[in-house]
Amino acid sequence: MSAAKEASTDRLSVPARAERTPLVHVRTPTYRRPEALRRCLESIRAQVWRNWVCDVFDDDMQGSARSVVAELDDSRIRYTRNPGQKFASRNIDQCFSRQNPHDADYFCIIEDDNAMLPEYMAQGIEDCRRHKVEIVLRNQFVELESASERARLLDCGVLDERYREGVMSPQTLRMALLVFHGVSNSGLFWSRRARSDLEVGYACNVTFAEHLRTFSIREPIFIGLEPKAVWADNGAGSTRNNGLKKSEIRRELDLKRNIVELQGVVWHDATVAQRAGFLSNSAFHFSAEARAEGLAKAHLAANAGGTLSSRRAAELYARGALIRLAGRLEAELPGFIRERRLLEPAPAQGYCASNAGPDCATSA
Numbered sequence: 001m002s003a004a005k006e007a008s009t010d011r012l013s014v015p016a017r018a019e020r021t022p023l024v025h026v027r028t029p030t031y032r033r034p035e036a037l038r039r040c041l042e043s044i045r046a047q048v049w050r051n052w053v054c055d056v057f058d059d060d061m062q063g064s065a066r067s068v069v070a071e072l073d074d075s076r077i078r079y080t081r082n083p084g085q086k087f088a089s090r091n092i093d094q095c096f097s098r099q100n101p102h103d104a105d106y107f108c109i110i111e112d113d114n115a116m117l118p119e120y121m122a123q124g125i126e127d128c129r130r131h132k133v134e135i136v137l138r139n140q141f142v143e144l145e146s147a148s149e150r151a152r153l154l155d156c157g158v159l160d161e162r163y164r165e166g167v168m169s170p171q172t173l174r175m176a177l178l179v180f181h182g183v184s185n186s187g188l189f190w191s192r193r194a195r196s197d198l199e200v201g202y203a204c205n206v207t208f209a210e211h212l213r214t215f216s217i218r219e220p221i222f223i224g225l226e227p228k229a230v231w232a233d234n235g236a237g238s239t240r241n242n243g244l245k246k247s248e249i250r251r252e253l254d255l256k257r258n259i260v261e262l263q264g265v266v267w268h269d270a271t272v273a274q275r276a277g278f279l280s281n282s283a284f285h286f287s288a289e290a291r292a293e294g295l296a297k298a299h300l301a302a303n304a305g306g307t308l309s310s311r312r313a314a315e316l317y318a319r320g321a322l323i324r325l326a327g328r329l330e331a332e333l334p335g336f337i338r339e340r341r342l343l344e345p346a347p348a349q350g351y352c353a354s355n356a357g358p359d360c361a362t363s364a
Helices: 003-013 034-045 066-072 087-096 120-131 170-178 206-216 248-269 272-280 288-297 310-326 333-342
Strands: 024-030 052-058 077-081 106-109 135-138 141-144 152-157 166-168 188-191 221-224 229-233
Touching: 024 034, 024 087, 024 120, 034 052, 034 066, 034 077, 052 087, 066 077, 087 106, 087 206, 106 120, 120 135, 120 188, 120 221, 166 170, 170 206, 170 248, 170 272, 170 288, 206 248, 206 333, 248 288, 248 310, 248 333, 272 288, 288 310
Parallel strands: 024 052, 024 106, 052 077, 135 221, 141 229
Antiparallel strands: 106 188, 135 188, 141 152, 166 221
16 A cells, blocks of 8 residues: 555544534633622523533622622633732723633623623624624613613614614724724623634723723624623712722713824725715714714814814814813723734725625725
8 A cells, every 4th residue: 555545544543523512611700799680690590401510709808799690600711800909991891801710612701780691602602603703793672770670671772773783894893983882881792703803901981991892803793683682771879980080070071082092093094985984984883973973072073074064064073172172091001902903904804794695895
């Protein structure tokens, strides 16, 4: 027998490695909300996808979440008390770390006041496989007055008036920042093969961190509009701003100042075609007025396409001027932008609705 035939025989005789069931790693940041955390963890335990592990990161130095995890007595749920208080921004951000201590295949984050519907994980895996993407943004129902007797779900999702379902290029996703924050932390589901670095890496306003996370995505993402999770609109009860030593007015001015700075970068980096088509891009569900208002307030276009009245455009321009004058930029932002700008996005694949045919246009 020839050497080539022997080698061929050897290769055929080696049994193929059995494909393992993908493991989902859930990261749950929490702070002094034991009842909400219990509901959150129970929603994880109710998943139809059974192969998962959950790390709970407790930011309460008294360890109030430990007893909740202990009472559930589920070996898949692991408790960790942060060595020092991180506050919401950094506690959430660590949940987007690239570290993979469990050798997991997929990842997601669910904050302690939110919840998953039973199909959340299974749907995320299916979305990645069916649409050949490594990151998914899934819609979430909105819950009002969470953790109270008046708690109720709205029959709409947080993404309903923002996106249309389908695969979106990273360049197009960034354009969403001209109107709102882009992605929602608890709506993201990603695989170990994702090339995007979703961890921001510095302490900032939690809402602005979602802007920065959107800016960091450098590969196609699938937007799924059927809600598979619940997002709690806690309003005044939110702990997201704990640790930010600023008054509410100062916090809002600084947040908006950093947002308009990032919006300027997005607009600058956009192609001529992307700018020209922004008001009518079918990937978004925003009204043309909302898009034009974002451009006017960020001083990117005084009145794009004459969409706004002269008075409204002037009001927004003045508001943007106040933000630029009174708001302060975060010291870390320029370096963050330089770093993430160096990561060239994957080739644009444009936007194709999930029900589009094979001839769907690929321009962004």
